[in-house]
Amino acid sequence: MQTISTVAEMRTFTRDAQARGRSLALVPTMGALHEGHLSLVRHAKKQCDVVVVSIFVNASQFDSREDLMRYPRDLEKDLDTLRPFKVDAVFAPRTEEMYSEQFSVSVEPGEIARPLEGACRAGHFRGVATVVLKLFNIVRPTVAYFGQKDFQQALVVRRLVEDLNLDVRLVISPIVRDSDELAISSRNALLSPEERRAALVLSRSLKRAEEFAQAGEAQAEFLRAEIEKTFAAEPRAELEYAALVDPVRLEPVEQVTPGCVALIAARVGSVRLIDNLIFGPPGASPDMLLQLALTARLMIPTAAAIPGFKTEAVRRSIEACRECAAYTSILMPPRDFLSQYIHAQYPDLNAPQGAVIGRDAPRNPDNYLYRDPAAGNRFTRGLFELLGVKSFDEFRARFILTDAIRCHGTGPHIPAKALGYCSVNLREELRLFPNLRLFVVLGDDAYWQFQRFMLERQDGEFPPFEDLLGSQGWASEQARAPSLGERILRIFYCYHPTYGYKRSPSIAAMLA
Numbered sequence: 023m024q025t026i027s028t029v030a031e032m033r034t035f036t037r038d039a040q041a042r043g044r045s046l047a048l049v050p051t052m053g054a055l056h057e058g059h060l061s062l063v064r065h066a067k068k069q070c071d072v073v074v075v076s077i078f079v080n081a082s083q084f085d086s087r088e089d090l091m092r093y094p095r096d097l098e099k100d101l102d103t104l105r106p107f108k109v110d111a112v113f114a115p116r117t118e119e120m121y122s123e124q125f126s127v128s129v130e131p132g133e134i135a136r137p138l139e140g141a142c143r144a145g146h147f148r149g150v151a152t153v154v155l156k157l158f159n160i161v162r163p164t165v166a167y168f169g170q171k172d173f174q175q176a177l178v179v180r181r182l183v184e185d186l187n188l189d190v191r192l193v194i195s196p197i198v199r200d201s202d203e204l205a206i207s208s209r210n211a212l213l214s215p216e217e218r219r220a221a222l223v224l225s226r227s228l229k230r231a232e233e234f235a236q237a238g239e240a241q242a243e244f245l246r247a248e249i250e251k252t253f254a255a256e257p258r259a260e261l262e263y264a265a266l267v268d269p270v271r272l273e274p275v276e277q278v279t280p281g282c283v284a285l286i287a288a289r290v291g292s293v294r295l296i297d298n299l300i301f302g303p304p305g306a307s308p309d310m311l312l313q314l315a316l317t318a319r320l321m322i323p324t325a326a327a328i329p330g331f332k333t334e335a336v337r338r339s340i341e342a343c344r345e346c347a348a349y350t351s352i353l354m355p356p357r358d359f360l361s362q363y364i365h366a367q368y369p370d371l372n373a374p375q376g377a378v379i380g381r382d383a384p385r386n387p388d389n390y391l392y393r394d395p396a397a398g399n400r401f402t403r404g405l406f407e408l409l410g411v412k413s414f415d416e417f418r419a420r421f422i423l424t425d426a427i428r429c430h431g432t433g434p435h436i437p438a439k440a441l442g443y444c445s446v447n448l449r450e451e452l453r454l455f456p457n458l459r460l461f462v463v464l465g466d467d468a469y470w471q472f473q474r475f476m477l478e479r480q481d482g483e484f485p486p487f488e489d490l491l492g493s494q495g496w497a498s499e500q501a502r503a504p505s506l507g508e509r510i511l512r513i514f515y516c517y518h519p520t521y522g523y524k525r526s527p528s529i530a531a532m533l534a
């Protein structure tokens with residue numbers, strides 16, 4: 023692990039990594055490393071070839087000199103913490119290296135930086151945006167990792183990247199909490215034991231709001247009042263703000279819907295702490311909630327009735343999935359949802375050569391049929407064997423796993439209209455991977471959709487699924503998909519592994 027303290031040395035390091043064709047991750051931190059930072063490091067190690075952690079306490083983002091002075095710093099300890107992770111380099115410049123005496127240009131991050139933290143900490147996000155841009159320019163990462171813990175900061179950085187056309191992908195990771203649910207923060211070290219106990223009011227109040235929301239209470243004002251009430255019972259903590267906002271502009275909402283965020287800041291003794299929570303359906307994983315928030319678009323108030331959807335439960339279920347066809351068609355085109363999601367999941371878009379297209383909606387990524395080959399069914403095991411991969415991560419690096427159908431029909435068949443809507447996303451997604459040549463299309467809905475919308479054949483120009491598969495249980499063909507250009511695709515069709523697959527042979531035999 024190299025420790026780098028100058029800009030020149032850092033640039034040489036990056037140039038060397040680039041020359042060797044390596045993807046480079048940057049995890050920007052202010053040091054005093056803890057499990058929150060380390061979760062970003064783990065993510066980076068998994069996704070990129072070379073990982074750089076920057077450690078720099080950026081004075082310009084502190085609005086109080088006292089806060090800056092007592093911010094915990096221990097470079098040697100941080101280096102010890104990082105060593106077992108086999109991080110490639112730590113970039114730890116001194117302040118003079120980053121800010122010369124003549125320094126005078128800053129980035130003004132605009133609307134998204136105004137409310138909440140921006141309102142409480144004058145100039146904070148100007149400092150953040152400026153140092154992040156500097157770090158991006160110095161380190162030139164392929165992918166940069168940030169935490170949901172600083173939710174507004176993540177949105178500020180996203181605007182920075184999008185508005186200034188920075189060539190870096192962002193990955194945001196969920197909040198890491200201690201066993202008592204306190205969001206881990208470098209500032210927690212400054213709390214006395216009593217203050218630490220009192221600080222639990224932050225996560226407790228958010229949990230309470232979540233419980234109410236999941237029980238059906240959608241009035242943001244009611245939920246906010248509950249947070250305030252929880253704080254009122256904890257005299258050592260003073261709430262600075264509690265806001266329930268949309269995840270796009272961070273403006274207060276009247277009704278809380280999935281993807282909305284509750285953000286709080288509070289003082290416990292003299293320590294200022296922040297925390298947040300993304301609302302979503304019960305049981306949604308932290309990653310799924312983040313996806314909901316980060317991929318949301320401004321939308322018409324969701325209290326409005328959605329034509330054709332009668333029950334509240336269905337409406338909520340649809341809102342919970344931003345990719346859903348029905349939702350897509352009615353409320354918002356999620357044009358770049360997938361590209362953003364996929365960029366986060368696949369730093370090297372050139373790597374995957376094959377795709378499995380099925381119907382296994384990623385509402386909860388942990389439920390992917392493909393995640394655990396040992397526990398999986400014959401199909402998954404065969405597929406892993408065939409590819410010679412042992413883990414889901416390895417599998418995913420080589421194969422895309424995608425969904426033909428993104429609505430919430432649970433019956434065996436999805437209406438043709440919904441399949442049509444979904445195909446817009448599917449085409450966009452597949453187009454992102456220039457080397458895809460092999461497709462495994464699972465089940466009859468995906469088959470019809472693939473024929474109709476990827477191969478762009480008319481009804482009647484292709485046989486019904488059952489006829490095509492016939493008695494051998496599978497079929498294959500070579501064809502061009504107009505949206506994927508000139509390349510010739512090898513396409514295999516078989517029954518879906520959770521539905522009728524017993525009539526298809528082992529995938530290994532089929533693809534061999």
Ligand code: AMP
Nearest residue numbers: 051052053058168169171172197198206
């Ligand atoms: P900091 O050192 O506080 O500037 O944090 C560096 C990065 O780590 C930021 O992107 C933070 O959002 C992230 N981070 C800090 N605490 C946590 C946490 N408890 N969980 C996840 N990410 C975190």
